Amino acid sequence: MERENEAGDRKELYHYQQEDIDAIFEKFEGKPDNYHLLYQLPTGGGKTVIFSEIARRYIEKYNRKVLVLTHRIELSKQTSQMLKSFGVKNTVIDSGVKDLPYNNDYSCYVAMVETLNNRLKDKKFHMDYVGLVIVDEAHYNSFRKLFTYFKNSLFLGVTATPLSSNIDLPMYETYNELIVGEPIQSLIDKKFLAKAVMYGYDVELTSLKLGINGDYTVGSSDELYSRSSMQDLLLQSYESRAKGKKTLIFNNGINTSLYVYETFKAAGLPIKHLDNRTPENDRKKILSWFHKTPDAILTSVSILTTGFDEPTVEAIILNRATRSLTLYFQMIGRGSRKLPEKDVFTVIDLGNNAQRFGLWNDPVDWQYIFKHPEQFLESIRTDAEIESYHVYAMTDEVRAKFAKTIDVTFDIEEEFRKAAEEKHKPKTVIEHSIRQHAFMCIENAETISEARKLAKLLDPDIEYRVKQYAKLLAKTTKNYREWLIEDYKNRLTVMIGRIFNKYQAGDEEPLELKKL
Incomplete structure (x- = not known):
């Protein structure tokens, strides 16, 4: 979401991004060192651009170091590159970094949570001199274990969905307050995001079981979505709504994704399968093929919900149900990148997800969700309630x-x-x-x-x-x-x-x- 200025040597921010950065610095003014602020902005709104500029401005203004926390190595590398483009001298703390002297040349560090936690626990690093800690994808709870090492640092959490991945650790306990950025519909109206054209199919989900994490179990999802009737519905919906479009299919289980691969392959369609067991070299080849092939179909399991940016995606198929609001927005967000020749993208919902959470671009009261997550989760419609409104219409x-x-x-x-x-x-x-x-x-x-x-x-x-x-x-x-x-x-x-x-x-x- 950034653009080059005429000189081509410095990033320029969009108006709404600049406004949000100003609002964040205003919140920091006069606050104690251990103040924690949470910032929400939709996927595609340019969160990395925004916090890279925040890091640059913070270092310049306070002459103190910044730490950016991520939860995946791909995100660490992407973040490091973005910071460099803003003129922020930084280094990635990965498993190869065993020592980190205080008087190094870097003004910013990018680290994965587990790696940094191990170094701090072993007392290999001391980072109490860091003035600002930026937490990317802040709704994950793995970051909390590090907070004890940064008791005198400002915290800025950044997320598209300020709802904790663990109901027992609500975000209001970690962050003092929430700043809400530009809503999805506004970003669509201002031509920053593509518009989603959504198609829903009423699906019988009563066989699905809930796991301890509050979402549907992989086993019950595999059993339902591997049925021939569901595979037929998937193929028919693709052929009627997304044929010839570059398509991402999200599944809840590896078995389902492999069934999808076989079903589409048998139909003579260009498809590949990807999951977290796919070797790194194969993964790179598959993503390269997906990028280059105009009508490519990629069926996957959760792996592409974060840290994956392919603006040419034209269709998203939710071949799963989820009770995670975060996952719902992440999956659809993979298709929302705007291109000069791409104003709209297609979403096919085969899990009653829009009936559960509303349309992707509907207004969301993030302040209410941040302050009252328990009430929000309790208010999510049950499958039985959703299905009681289903009316059969013959095709x-x-x-x-x-x-x-x-x-x-x-x-x-x-x-x-x-x-x-x-x-x-x-x-x-x-x-x-x-x-x-x-x-x-x-x-x-x-x-x-x-x-x-x-x-x-x-x-x-x-x-x-x-x-x-x-x-x-x-x-x-x-x-x-x-x-x-x-x-x-x-x-x-x-x-x-x-x-x-x-x-x-x-x-x-x-x-x-x-x-x-």
Whole structure:
């Protein structure tokens, strides 16, 4: 988010970046040495540029050293390069640095948390002379272990999402206050970020399990997203919304990502897979291929959520559900970089994530989230609540297969009410629904075999109707609901066979449905 000035030798800041830097220095004025400030700015807003200028100005103004903390080696290297471009003489403290004399030539250090923590713990380094500590990706909690070594330093935490990755260690306990930067919609309006065109598909997530970290487990995600129905949905959504676009697919498990790779490869699409076990050389080759190939597809597992910058990405597919607001913004943010020929990018959501958190560019009350994280996390909608609002809508492709049927809808709630009024058993509702589905299949087919093939296309509608029915029954178990769905499909197959010949001979009419 920086630009060169006419001389080409010095970075120039955008107006909103300059304003935020001024506001941060104003907050520092007159504060005690151990004052901790948190700064929020969306992914793509130029956080590294901003804190590089803060480091330069702080060193110039106070003649004290600065330390920048990161959590990944790639981020350390990128940060070091950016600081150099601002004229800040710095060095990266990696595993090769065993000694660090006080009177060195560097005015700034960039360090990974674990490496620095080991050096400080072993008393190899003494860094109590550092005046300002900048914490990148401050929502991670690994940084807290270092705070004890910098009791007389100012702290500036920088993050796109001021919500701690650990609910037991809220950010308001670490930072005195929060400064909120430019919101996403404003950055889009001012042409600093590309606009997200989002497509959501209602997905059944009740089989997912929550882990101790508060997010869905890899095992339950792998089980759901490796199913052929989910792989089909992924491929169909890609082909209808993102075909030919440079695409990143985010998954929750390595098994899922490998399934995605095989599915897309079998479809003849240019795809590669990447995870944290991929050797460094292979990773470089894959990322180079991704950069150079206009319609490349990269399926990965979490590894590209931070420290990865590929502005040419045109489509993001969330092939997973998450209850992490941070991860939600990080994944979509990978596609938000603006280019002269790129004003918009596509987001395909296959995890009900937008229904959980809102659209990517919706306003967010970060001050409330910072001050009341427990209440915010409790207010996140459950999957059952989200799915209670899902309404099944037949796709145009499936609807075309039932062209001879005037009305393919069936109001379970209304039928349930009528059955209660007429003192019929609730199961008559399911019987009427099965009968309607049977006639839909029969009047659009020439043979019993064709009719039964059409019945397979009704699986999503059947599942939706049974769920509505089960909800009206009040207390039902998951096993009972699953049995109801299977029983419905079996009875539909039997009914098609029983009435097909009568219907073809003109003895059965769909109107009989209305007489029941």
